[in-house]
Amino acid sequence: RLNKPTEGVRSFSTCPRLQAVMQAWVIDHYGDNSVFRFTKNAAFPSILYPNEVIVQVHAAALNPLDVNMRGGYGAATMAMKRDPLNINKSGSEFPLILGRDVSGVIMECGLDVAYFKPGDQVWAAIPPWKQGSLSEFVVLSANEVSHKPKSLSHTDAVSIPYVAATAWSALVNTASLNKDNCSKKRILILGGSGGVGTFAIQLLKSWGGHVTVTCSQNAEGLVRSLGADEVVDYSSGSVERKLSAKDKFDVVLDNVGGETEKWASALLRPWSGAKYVTLVTPFLRNTDRLGLADGMMQNFVTIATKAVKHLRTGVHYRWGFFSPSGSALDDVSEMVDAGKIRPVVEKTFSFSQVPQAMEKVEQGHARGKIVVTVV
Ligand code: NDP
Numbered sequence: 001r002l003n004k005p006t007e008g009v010r011s012f013s014t015c016p017r018l019q020a021v022m023q024a025w026v027i028d029h030y031g032d033n034s035v036f037r038f039t040k041n042a043a044f045p046s047i048l049y050p051n052e053v054i055v056q057v058h059a060a061a062l063n064p065l066d067v068n069m070r071g072g073y074g075a076a077t078m079a080m081k082r083d084p085l086n087i088n089k090s091g092s093e094f095p096l097i098l099g100r101d102v103s104g105v106i107m108e109c110g111l112d113v114a115y116f117k118p119g120d121q122v123w124a125a126i127p128p129w130k131q132g133s134l135s136e137f138v139v140l141s142a143n144e145v146s147h148k149p150k151s152l153s154h155t156d157a158v159s160i161p162y163v164a165a166t167a168w169s170a171l172v173n174t175a176s177l178n179k180d181n182c183s184k185k186r187i188l189i190l191g192g193s194g195g196v197g198t199f200a201i202q203l204l205k206s207w208g209g210h211v212t213v214t215c216s217q218n219a220e221g222l223v224r225s226l227g228a229d230e231v232v233d234y235s236s237g238s239v240e241r242k243l244s245a246k247d248k249f250d251v252v253l254d255n256v257g258g259e260t261e262k263w264a265s266a267l268l269r270p271w272s273g274a275k276y277v278t279l280v281t282p283f284l285r286n287t288d289r290l291g292l293a294d295g296m297m298q299n300f301v302t303i304a305t306k307a308v309k310h311l312r313t314g315v316h317y318r319w320g321f322f323s324p325s326g327s328a329l330d331d332v333s334e335m336v337d338a339g340k341i342r343p344v345v346e347k348t349f350s351f352s353q354v355p356q357a358m359e360k361v362e363q364g365h366a367r368g369k370i371v372v373t374v375v
Helices: 064-070 075-082 161-174 195-206 217-225 239-244 260-267 283-290 292-311 326-337 351-362
Strands: 021-027 036-043 052-062 101-109 121-125 137-141 145-147 186-190 210-215 230-233 251-254 275-278 316-319 345-350 369-373
Touching: 021 351, 036 351, 052 121, 052 351, 064 351, 075 283, 075 292, 101 137, 101 161, 121 161, 121 326, 145 326, 161 195, 161 251, 161 275, 161 326, 186 195, 186 260, 195 210, 195 217, 195 326, 210 217, 210 239, 217 230, 230 239, 239 260, 251 260, 260 275, 283 292, 292 316, 345 351, 351 369
Parallel strands: 186 210, 186 251, 210 230, 251 275, 275 316, 345 369
Antiparallel strands: 021 036, 052 101, 052 137, 052 369, 101 121, 121 145
């Protein structure tokens, strides 16, 4: 993945680089699904840094984050990431393009990009402060991009990057799990039937972990087909009681949040380094509500208080976050091509149906991913 200086910007021969506009679904202000606007005049992305690439989007996928961002979630933190010196006036993020997953073809590479060349088939999870994939082209840092699995179409591949990068960050970086230490571990996934859960089950099973999953009764067949060892229906009876009757766990990955946080850490094996990692955190809500400085202070106080409280009971409490990583996706790509991980696509929509696709995500009860074909 070393980037070596090359002789110049390299473009795909058919690259429409000179065209200044492209088709995209944009929003001009935050709100409900009616804010979506299709345009043929969205600004064509430019390479501003030598390590960037332009990708022609073949397929995009949606996540709960897209629905939340459409409503303004995380706006304060994203504004800071886009414009750290606070030079631009408020609202400068519009027209905003959502969509965090991309599978497509490299059209153009910056001067320092050596790992990719125009024409390469790639996939990526796009950081939320960047313009997204509900468009014909997207610009990314090369270190966020990876060669897509050869065995998958763009439509199937695109269901994986964002949930894979999130699960990888939470399980590998935060919970310290990896292919060499998973075999004797008992892992509980709260909320196994959605995007993150269906990926996390497969990753952990391919590393030899013992995986218990909570989901609705009608998702049991799906999570079992992905390898879950034990499945607990949360929709009838007390899920806490059912899980308490089982052996203690080494890691809990919480994709549900809310009430679960009150009891789930008690399911961990105490004084053994066991970790509770939740993906449902108040981090961005605090900065939205209190502003950046006070919000970050509130976040620090909350996480520190909870971490200390849990340490007293012999377990570790952590917040997990999405983290873009081309190299993690390289590993995932190999696992997909080796048949260890498969895409779980619930429904595919055409590019003209983006509002309907978003509505489907908003309805919840996901069984894998919602995909949008662009080309
Ligand atoms: P999805 O919407 O794809 O999946 C959520 C799943 O949870 C659905 O299948 C739903 O099905 C199931 N579910 C709902 N309630 C429960 C419950 N009480 N017990 C068990 N299962 C339940 O979401 P993702 O997998 O993409 O993301 C999961 C969570 O993680 C979301 O809240 C998301 O915002 C968050 N997230 C956070 C990130 C971060 O950086 N911190 C990054 C990515 C995601 P059903 O309702 O039918 O049971």
